[in-house]
Amino acid sequence: MAGALSKAGIDGDDEQRYRAPALEKGLDILELISRASEPMSIGMITQALGRSTGELFRMIQVLEYRGFIEQSGAGYVPTARLFALGMEQAPVKSILEVALPVMRKLAEEAEQSCHLALRADGDIVVAARMESAGLIGFSVRIGYRQPLVLTGSGTVLYAFQSPATRARWEAAFDPNLPADKLAAFRARADRVQANGYDEHPSDVVPGIVDLAAPVLRGEVAAAALTMPFVRKVPLNVEQGHALQMVREAAREISSELASSDVRV
Numbered sequence: 001m002a003g004a005l006s007k008a009g010i011d012g013d014d015e016q017r018y019r020a021p022a023l024e025k026g027l028d029i030l031e032l033i034s035r036a037s038e039p040m041s042i043g044m045i046t047q048a049l050g051r052s053t054g055e056l057f058r059m060i061q062v063l064e065y066r067g068f069i070e071q072s073g074a075g076y077v078p079t080a081r082l083f084a085l086g087m088e089q090a091p092v093k094s095i096l097e098v099a100l101p102v103m104r105k106l107a108e109e110a111e112q113s114c115h116l117a118l119r120a121d122g123d124i125v126v127a128a129r130m131e132s133a134g135l136i137g138f139s140v141r142i143g144y145r146q147p148l149v150l151t152g153s154g155t156v157l158y159a160f161q162s163p164a165t166r167a168r169w170e171a172a173f174d175p176n177l178p179a180d181k182l183a184a185f186r187a188r189a190d191r192v193q194a195n196g197y198d199e200h201p202s203d204v205v206p207g208i209v210d211l212a213a214p215v216l217r218g219e220v221a222a223a224a225l226t227m228p229f230v231r232k233v234p235l236n237v238e239q240g241h242a243l244q245m246v247r248e249a250a251r252e253i254s255s256e257l258a259s260s261d262v263r264v
Contacts, residue, residue, distance in 0.1 A: 039075025103130040106249040113139035114227045117153035122172035124154045152198040152210030153224035159189040160214045160221035213250035225250040
């Protein structure tokens with residue numbers, strides 16, 4: 001039976017593969033709500049997916065009952081349950097166990113916040129953060145996502161990958177990304193790889209300078225350590241010094257990740 005399933009999955013065309021329509025509907029709903037910028041009503045969900053209310057109503061009920069979505073106003077929004085499940089993966093847990101004490105020390109000494117970002121398809125997702133020890137700082141919430149090409153974290157993650165991996169990641173980028181922007185992103189990533197870090201004004205928040213360095217497993221970036229640098233008064237740690245501190249912290253985390261250990 002296992003051999004038959006395997007053969008069907010490899011040799012049959014898409015219409016002949018084994019499918020689970022109910023599961024596919026549930027996953028479609030989750031993906032849709034997760035990408036939405038506002039709560040989605042049942043009507044909005046059915047319209048976006050091109051299905052009837054009868055087809056999806058029970059699916060939505062079950063997803064809400066299991067804690068994957070919840071009502072917010074007149075619609076549904078995702079909960080943190082999926083993110084929490086992802087954080088239970090052994091590779092992620094291992095990185096966080098190593099990184100958090102180093103990040104705490106960095107935030108205290110630099111008086112700036114910092115966060116650790118991982119790749120999620122064509123985006124980066126913040127897996128951990130440490131608040132600034134000073135009175136003023138800028139931080140992003142855990143679970144925050146942005147297109148990989150718009151962030152220092154994403155540039156660093158992409159920069160320290162093999163050419164084959166870069167090409168695979170690009171397949172998940174926004175298909176409407178203009179060719180000139182993709183070329184500029186590649187050029188920036190090449191500079192990052194040569195320098196060993198990224199120092200760039202934020203493309204998302206004006207006034208913030210992202211200082212980012214790779215957390216390496218061998219020669220490949222497993223995560224990106226980023227400090228959204230805020231120029232405040234008084235400023236006890238200058239930007240250049242803060243960048244060095246970020247790089248040193250990233251190297252310290254990297255040194256504790258065994259390149260041969262697939263869990264990290």
